């Protein structure tokens with residue numbers, strides 16, 4: 574099973590979360606690569622069984638510019654064979670808390686086999702470690718279900 578963690582982060586919060594999620598994917602013996610979104614080769618999206626998308630939120634609840642091409646690539650090349658999860662950090666003082674996570678969630682639900690979402694307030698804390706583990710457990714479970722359904 575091949576997985577990619579693709580994220581955008583300016584001040585490091587979402588990157589930290591991406592690293593925690595990568596660690597738990599590796600603990601499940603999954604072949605995992607991690608990319609800042611600007612470096613991810615979009616043509617390779619279909620090479621993965623699992624993609625975890627990580628985004629901070631900008632402006633008034635908006636997707637950051639460096640995540641927009643990835644968003645469009647999912648719309649164009651996404652499939653129900655691709656299991657996805659979306660995670661992100663935000664600041665609940667803003668009216669649209671983690672708005673970019675919501676935007677990705679709604680699109681990934683339509684274009685892919687969406688398993689799970691995770692929102693974290695600013696810098697990940699110790700309690701978020703277990704939330705990352707559960708995020709990965711949900712991704713793997715959903716991917717296994719989808720493989721089983723394909724066989725029948």
Ligand SMILES: Cc1cc2nc3c(=O)[nH]c(=O)nc-3n(C[C@H](O)[C@H](O)[C@H](O)COP(=O)(O)O)c2cc1C
Pocket residue numbers: 581582583584585586587588629630631632633634635662663664665667668669670671672694695696
């Ligand atoms: C100009 C600006 C606008 C922001 N707008 C939002 C927002 O609408 N909703 C939200 O939840 N967080 C918002 N944030 C907070 C960031 O998403 C948050 O600090 C996040 O953890 C940054 O992630 P990073 O450390 O990975 O770059 C905003 C931050 C800045 C500086």
